[in-house]
Amino acid sequence: MSLWADLISENPMMIEVRRSRRRFFGGGPKGAAMIAVFVLGAIGYLGLLLLIGYASGAFSPLVIVMLQTGIIALAGPSLLNAAIAGEREKRTWDLLLVAPVTRAQILVGKFAGAMSNLLFCAVLFALPIFICASGFARTNLFALGLAEFNSLSFGLFVCGLSLFFSARCRRPFMALAISMGLLLTGLIIYPTLLGGLFGGDQLSGDVAMLLHPFHAQSKLFLLERDLSYAYGTPWDEGYIGISPVIFTMTQSLVFIGLAVVLLVWAERTLNWSDREVKFLPKAPHA
Amino acid sequence: MLEVANLRKDYGRLTAVQGIRFSLKPGDIFGFIGSNGAGKTTTIRMLATLLEPTSGTATLNGVDILKDPMAVRSMLGYMPDFFGLYDDVKVWEYLDFFATIYRVPARQRNETIDNVLELTDLTIKKHDYVQSLSRGMQQRLCLARCLVHDPDLLLLDEPASGLDPRARAELKELIAELGRMGKIVIVSSHILTELADFCNTVGIMERGELLAFGPVEAIIKGIKPSRTLIVHTLSDAREAAKLLADQRDVGAAEAESADLLHVEFNGDQESQAELLTHLVLAGHKVLSFREDQADLEDVFLKLTTGAVN
Numbered sequence: 295m296s297l298w299a300d301l302i303s304e305n306p307m308m309i310e311v312r313r314s315r316r317r318f319f320g321g322g323p324k325g326a327a328m329i330a331v332f333v334l335g336a337i338g339y340l341g342l343l344l345l346i347g348y349a350s351g352a353f354s355p356l357v358i359v360m361l362q363t364g365i366i367a368l369a370g371p372s373l374l375n376a377a378i379a380g381e382r383e384k385r386t387w388d389l390l391l392v393a394p395v396t397r398a399q400i401l402v403g404k405f406a407g408a409m410s411n412l413l414f415c416a417v418l419f420a421l422p423i424f425i426c427a428s429g430f431a432r433t434n435l436f437a438l439g440l441a442e443f444n445s446l447s448f449g450l451f452v453c454g455l456s457l458f459f460s461a462r463c464r465r466p467f468m469a470l471a472i473s474m475g476l477l478l479t480g481l482i483i484y485p486t487l488l489g490g491l492f493g494g495d496q497l498s499g500d501v502a503m504l505l506h507p508f509h510a511q512s513k514l515f516l517l518e519r520d521l522s523y524a525y526g527t528p529w530d531e532g533y534i535g536i537s538p539v540i541f542t543m544t545q546s547l548v549f550i551g552l553a554v555v556l557l558v559w560a561e562r563t564l565n566w567s568d569r570e571v572k573f574l575p576k577a578p579h580a
Numbered sequence: 581m582l583e584v585a586n587l588r589k590d591y592g593r594l595t596a597v598q599g600i601r602f603s604l605k606p607g608d609i610f611g612f613i614g615s616n617g618a619g620k621t622t623t624i625r626m627l628a629t630l631l632e633p634t635s636g637t638a639t640l641n642g643v644d645i646l647k648d649p650m651a652v653r654s655m656l657g658y659m660p661d662f663f664g665l666y667d668d669v670k671v672w673e674y675l676d677f678f679a680t681i682y683r684v685p686a687r688q689r690n691e692t693i694d695n696v697l698e699l700t701d702l703t704i705k706k707h708d709y710v711q712s713l714s715r716g717m718q719q720r721l722c723l724a725r726c727l728v729h730d731p732d733l734l735l736l737d738e739p740a741s742g743l744d745p746r747a748r749a750e751l752k753e754l755i756a757e758l759g760r761m762g763k764i765v766i767v768s769s770h771i772l773t774e775l776a777d778f779c780n781t782v783g784i785m786e787r788g789e790l791l792a793f794g795p796v797e798a799i800i801k802g803i804k805p806s807r808t809l810i811v812h813t814l815s816d817a818r819e820a821a822k823l824l825a826d827q828r829d830v831g832a833a834e835a836e837s838a839d840l841l842h843v844e845f846n847g848d849q850e851s852q853a854e855l856l857t858h859l860v861l862a863g864h865k866v867l868s869f870r871e872d873q874a875d876l877e878d879v880f881l882k883l884t885t886g887a888v889n
């Protein structure tokens with residue numbers, strides 16, 4: 295069986311896509327909480343549409359993509375913190391392990407379930423992006439496409455990271471805290487600390503922010519001003535720094551690569567039986 | 581057919597299971613008896629392909645659990661001692677999820693779910709949320725989950741723990757039905773009297789060692805070859821004891837009190853009946869005449885020392 299068939303087309307764990315959709319839209323015992331989340335989300339979404347409609351032409355669509363990236367950074371860990379750790383907590387993990395599915399199939403199924411929700415989120419954002427893009431005078435579709443690609447590849451990375459920690463933790467809350475903590479550090483604390491350090495040095499800033507999606511997406515604003523920056527080099531006149539296109543593409547590919555590495559790492563180190571550890575005798579005292 | 585050959589599990593210097601061997605055929609309901617820490621769960625987890633044996637192996641229908649665990653998994657249903665359930669789904673969704681990952685064809689899935697719900701008497705709960713079920717129903721649902729792919733072997737680790745008497749009786753009947761359906765069922769339990777009711781084979785385990793294995797009656801006979809008859813009379817028990825002591829197949833006859841005597845007896849049922857006739861013809865007024873049957877609990881207590889690893 296090919297890798298594609300094994301992990302995707304004939305992977306029975308792909309039912310996680312349907313299951314995660316059901317979990318969010320199917321009501322159930324946690325229905326009241328989910329309805330509250332949906333109502334708040336809907337209010338926020340309508341507010342965003344009203345704001346864009348009211349200030350038509352004032353917003354670059356890239357701003358909405360950045361907003362989408364922020365939502366992804368929050369949603370990814372929330373969707374995946376319980377993927378494996380939650381199974382352990384509910385004691386259902388063994389039931390999956392005795393099923394005729396491989397560890398890789400389980401992980402890919404869980405990953406696909408979360409990604410389907412993030413894609414749904416991206417589809418929702420398509421409308422405000424479209425409204426902004428049609429009203430904004432300097433819309434650059436190339437930059438917009440790149441930003442969207444970057445945002446989704448960041449989503450892949452966030453899901454990979456969250457799944458990795460979920461596979462390593464016994465408690466979903468612990469997995470959530472670690473993933474959120476790392477993202478908070480990487481996206482807010484780290485750039486804040488570095489901001490003062492590099493000042494106006496674009497090149498050093500670019501290198502330091504290699505994995506910062508907002509940095510990449512903010513560089514794409516340059517393309518809206520002047521397309522000649524697109525393939526510029528750090529030595530181009532007027533712009534000292536890595537070209538927005540090369541920077542964003544590189545970063546996006548790194549995100550995808552990291553997501554794959556984290557998934558493989560999670561699969562390789564997934565504990566088959568947690569309880570086995572408890573039986574290990576303690577080392578005798580010296 | 582399940583064949584377990586020298587299955588052994590070491591954790592560092594600790595041996596949890598010491599090379600046990602046994603075989604079971606379709607329709608066998610095997611009761612796994614042992615104290616906590618005896619190695620029952622470790623054995624069951626090895627058979628379920630959750631733990632890798634240190635040495636030895638087992639084959640299910642000729643498929644080795646080490647060489648082809650995936651094929652074995654599709655032939656077994658495992659119910660852990662602490663059954664986990666997804667509480668935010670409906671009963672049918674829970675079963676549908678497991679039917680899917682066990683690759684039950686989509687066309688058959690609804691029918692399969694209906695069948696296992698009917699077998700476990702949960703049909704009316706099909707559209708209820710799992711968390712709204714009572715513990716007994718959740719236990720039955722867990723068993724229904726084990727059955728969605730029609731496995732040949734069922735591994736039930738302490739299935740009756742925490743259940744009320746009615747739920748236990750229902751579960752017992754269900755397990756007996758599974759045996760009649762030709763499945764191999766391995767049940768571990770502490771409730772020995774219940775195991776004796778529906779298991780045709782038992783294994784007694786202590787410190788990772790299988791101390792006894794076989795049909796319940798054979799094991800009981802193995803530890804207690806002679807039977808004890810308890811006779812309650814209205815006449816003098818000492819006189820009756822003297823009379824019986826000389827009879828054929830009687831090892832010893834002792835009066836426990838003025839109206840009660842114990843007789844060690846080695847004969848068959850016919851000579852047992854003759855013994856009673858003899859007593860009555862001799863003028864003794866017999867109030868009761870019964871065999872003091874050893875049960876699994878006696879066997880367990882006699883064979884084990886209570887030691888754990």
